[in-house]
Amino acid sequence: MRIVRFLANNRQSFGVLVNESEVLDLPLSAYKLSGSSGRWETLSLNWLSDSDTLRFLQAGDEALKAAAEIVDYFRSDPQDSAFEGGLLRLGELKLLAPVARPGSMICLGLNYADHAAEQGLAPPEKPLLFAKLSTSVIGPDDAIVLPKVSEQVDYEVELAVVIGKRAKFVSESEAYDYVAGYTICNDVSARDLQFSDGQWMRGKSCDTFAPLGPYLVTKDDVPDPHALRISLTLNGETMQDSTTGQMIFKVPYIVSYISQAITLEPGDIISTGTPPGVGVFRKPPVFLKPGDKIEATVERIGTLRNHVVAV
Incomplete structure (x- = not known):
């Protein structure tokens, strides 16, 4: 995974580059998925922070595994409403230090x-x-x-x-x-x-x-x-x-x-x-x-x- 920190609309966040031109906002997508039924009901949000990757890194393998599952699910069903507003154009973001x-x-x-x-x-x-x-x-x-x-x-x-x-x-x-x-x-x-x-x-x-x-x-x-x-x-x-x-x-x-x-x-x-x-x-x-x-x-x-x- 290619993880990026970014600034968009005066909000700092981080996400994963899902292709060469688009970034999936991880905190936004995870928050929305955790409120849905089925496989995501038990999704832990302890590793998420809206603005930094430090808590994500501190959570270690748990965070990396959750991020990979979210990205895999996005690729299988990008129209899920959980991803609405969370897919961002790379060229429109201000990238920050990882x-x-x-x-x-x-x-x-x-x-x-x-x-x-x-x-x-x-x-x-x-x-x-x-x-x-x-x-x-x-x-x-x-x-x-x-x-x-x-x-x-x-x-x-x-x-x-x-x-x-x-x-x-x-x-x-x-x-x-x-x-x-x-x-x-x-x-x-x-x-x-x-x-x-x-x-x-x-x-x-x-x-x-x-x-x-x-x-x-x-x-x-x-x-x-x-x-x-x-x-x-x-x-x-x-x-x-x-x-x-x-x-x-x-x-x-x-x-x-x-x-x-x-x-x-x-x-x-x-x-x-x-x-x-x-x-x-x-x-x-x-x-x-x-x-x-x-x-x-x-x-x-x-x-x-x-x-x-x-x-």
Whole structure:
């Protein structure tokens, strides 16, 4: 399933993309179905929230199963009155970040072999972790705002893991059980701040520096997260183009590694690193400027589009 958060008629909600152009509003459809007789009389609504996906993710498999049943029923009987007003045109919606405010947003540096090679560095022996603040999260088509304190803002397309249930001391073999799905993160970075501060938090966490989206794609629709093409264009020019097969540390290992020290909660984001082609290592370097248009694409996930403005 491709799950989307959206704004429609001044109301936030979330739903499932049922085809390439239409979204089924899940809360609205579930509320209506729960009031009908027959198979839906026992439908639990504990996992529903009108405006956010967090409660949905916290409910885990129960919510995912209910959502899948609702979508399957819609496809078998789209004329059911329960779906009246709940089928929305994708092009008429304002898409929002799939998770509004992740409790934790943990990122990996230098996790692509080809990205390490472009810097002339040996692959790290263990994951290099850092955090982005959730206040930096924005959604599809939102503006990346260049802060006055930086003159070297860069792009980084990344596959992001969305955690589906509380994970502590998780083994590598069971790690996928704790993954809800995947989305795209553009790990926007102020390189001058990142390299001068001695640590990365400020340079990675400026407001608007964590575009997420366009969808949360459930893990059943991504059989192998390490066999996906990943790319980014800047004003139509391809800047990054690789495959997630270049990851040094794979998703199960990353989830397990983090969980040995840090408790992961539903809705947390793990951004798994970027391939080569970032602006700072180009000759000459390429940094973002007002008016730039960025498209970050991961196979099976979609394309995350954002534009750049001055503060």
